[in-house]
Amino acid sequence: MADENRKIAEELIEAVGGLENIDSVAHCATRLRIMVRDKEKIDQNKVEDLDKVKGAFYTAGQFQVIFGTGTVNRIHEQVIALGAPESTKSEQKQETKKQGNKFQRLLRTFGDIFVPIIPVLVATGLFMGLRGLVTQEDILALFGTTPEAIPENFILYTQVLTDTAFAFLPALIAWSAFRVFGGSPVIGIVLGLMLVNPVLPNAYAVGAGDADPLYFLGFIPVIGYQGSVLPAFIAGFLGAKLEKWLRQRVPESLDLILTPFLTLLIMITGALFLIGPIFSIVENVIMAGTSVALELPLGLSGLIVGGLHQLIVITGVHHIFHLFEIQLLAEDGLNPFNALITAGIAAQGGAALAVGLKTASGKLKALAIPSSISAFLGITEPAIFGVNLRYIKPFVMGLIGGAAGGFFAALFNLQGSGMAITVIPGTLLYIYEIPSLILYLITNVIAIGVAFTLTWLFGYSDKMKEEMDG
Template sequence: MGNKELVQKIIAAVGGAINIQSVWHCATRLRFKLKDKTLVDKKTLEVMSEVVAVVDSGGQLQIVIGNDVNEVYKSLREQYQTSEDEVSNEEVVDAPNHEKMINRIITFISGTFSPFLGALAGTGVLKGILALSLVAGWLTPESGVYKIWYAAGDALFYFLPILLALTAAKQLKVNQYTAMALAGALVYPSLATQLMNPDPLMFFGVPVVGANYASSVLPILLAVWLLSYLEPQFNRILPASIRNILTPMLLLMIMVPLTLLSIGPLGNWIGQVLSAGIMNINQSVPFLAGAIIGACWQLFVIFGVHWTFIPIIANNIGELGHDPLTPIICASVMAQAGAALGVFLRVRDTKLKSIAGSSVLTSLLGITEPTIYGVTLKLKKPFYIAIGAGGLGGAIIALGKVQATAFTLPSLLSLPAYLEGGVIYLVLGLSLAFGISTVGTYFFGVTATVHDQPTQLYDEDIKAPVVGQIVPLMSIDDEVFASGAMGQGIGIIPKQNIITAPVTGEIVTVHPHAIGIRSKQGAEILIHVGINTVQLNGKHFKKLVEPGKKVNLGDPVLEFDRQAIQKAGYDPIVLLIVTNTPNYQCQITQDLETTKNWLIRLRPNPKAAK
């Protein structure tokens, strides 16, 4: 099954998202801290083919995944949030308060826009097609076809405050229908007309500032935020028998005029300042602004901060009628598609080629996450090349002052919405972003270990990564490693503090306490220092290599303080595991006195080859 389906089944088996207090991962396993362990369905977890073992140890439920744990964890982070909106990892368990606040803001924005983002983008594409139809002379503004389709394309954006009220209220746990009534009042036809009248509307002698709230973003978000503070107070004061009626009534009586008198104008002013600032930067230094956004957009996606741009883009469309950011972002999207195509054309590995091929299509349609996490970021160089190509394409598009006239997801489908500005610059910028990324990735972005990985395994001897006393794997105080579930191997009680490469090959994964290496002959080797040392959060460890680094036999890869680890209450034993053991006939040394000779002798398994 895919990672998304696997994560869904794991979450269900551990008692649901509501039962998860925090979750992180180490080199081989997902580690859950649960509220109630009795809700765990251990048998269901153990029968999953992707789950190697399930361990309850140290107050944690440990689900052993193996080498793919990082990809599974990424999928889990995309899908899962605890009730406190926390997802921990092995390096950052408790985030500072300011980081939690940033996470909450991003979570609020993403939860507010994501439910209808597809529909909003689809109607934006429809408006772009209609604009193209007018330019090409296929339709006229007076035709019934144009008017009906324009209403279909514009209605959702026109009534955007109502949709935002619905989803924002859900995020802030406010009565959604009260919030929608508040937003409806802002765009109520007769009131909206009166607000635009030169003669100000008076409320108990106070003039109401004239404003147009159709298609606006910030006023309703601020209003619902304030609503989330007022509603609990009314519910606390009013008797339960009349609360359901009087609370909405009183809130609307207070919040509608308050929004029209102060919150709405403040939100509009903030939106105008943001839009004016972006437009000034784009006009003053367009090449630089486009280069930065085009290059960094996928980094924003990785860290989740891209959601903070959605209100700004929507505000630009509502306030100014156009937006300069979306076409620039489109260059970044096309660059990722080009990088995926370069990988697809270059690699021989069937699985990676399949993932890269499908990622090209999804990226062209505006969804880059599968490309980033499944292909480019995983291989690193294609990601860097795409950053450069996206920056160049974005700079050219910004130089041409290309504008989006409707809210869309940046993709090939959105091109009709990018007609305002220099179309030649748009075509040139997108073409260069896609082309340079494709060619650059094909020639320079894929290492030999990916496209020339040996299809045949060879005889190989695995040397000791550290000097020490050899102990059988079955004697290790960890049932997953001792059972051989992770693969055949051996333990070493270390007598020194330096881990060296036991083979010549490439570093695949790096954790503070563990190193993954793929040898030139095809063996996949895990060196794991200590039992449960992931809980040290990197303390007493020093990484000497990074993923992708080529190493020779005997090169230092990790430094640790075995005495300090033992003093902290952890066993510092070094585990040497061949994780693709089924591909070999594996012989473990019987010489327990020395680590100078080979420890594990591998011979290709004829049955595995078949």
């Protein structure tokens, strides 16, 4: 096995232009990330033909080769052993931040801030789904009880599980923003917690009309910012910049005392009286626009989002959607966007599965079928870059399948209780009520079925493979 991996590593190094063309090599869970000096020296077709390679593409200054979980670690070891310079993923991130246009760098920054928060929001969504399941009247009836018989203490316990992340969401965002922009994360946490301090009128209570804002100077409304994203993001960005500026000017002997004091004093004043009121309005406008798009009649939103989402994933700018999903969940605990993107993801898996079952090529079959399973677990890169985009038509059929599934989901206003998990794992976001679970399953069946059928009939043949692979 080691000899096989070493041979793959040798051939990979040769295919990317040799050791002299490699600046550094790092890896994540599934991909080998290679910083190259001249991307024109990369023979991508040769890379994609290597054993164990499930796809390869160049983006954001990196040549990324998909090997899959476990395999990538072993290939990385061999590449480094052969003399390629090693770097950490974080060091490569610092380098890639310098590359790309301003819009690409901005979107990468959004990703760096929101991606670390997603795991707790995934957990929260699962808690919401499970609470909905165990409090369903039909489920309780199986055990001879009713929702009214559930102890109040149990309901309070479930609220701790489902409400905490969104009640303190600004603290999570401010922490992450400080971390990304070079400030002290602990100051970011405290700044975010100040935005949701219980002495401030609760944002949800104000929105429901159960509480009134505090007015300073008679016209500046001050409330807590529970569930808000943009005010905490802007406060975190400016706060980190302010802290760095202060550290360069405050005497070292006073830095420990004055820098955190001034940063928090200036930023919470600005956040409550200026940033919060202004960017809450901006946030409301964005969410109103998003809601209008998601509520387009006759399933149009599903056609658009389900059909185009995976096209956007290729560009790498899909992290911007995390902002919308987080805000949708913060608004009322439900996320209609999840069902629409699930359709797009499932459909790419369906297209890859059709290729894998139809082809006579043992290597392509060994690549396509595992890639489809990966897509059904919510990860489409192997299916997209390793199979569907390689032959183009399967990818297009996947887009059509995604549009069909998304259309169905939008037509029935299907909404999940969380975000960031889709297809098979995403089922847990819809168990809060039986009708939603059934609709979710039908959505996936439609998306996979349409993509699979179209790919089988029109999207792939081994003759096409021979022509495209030369």
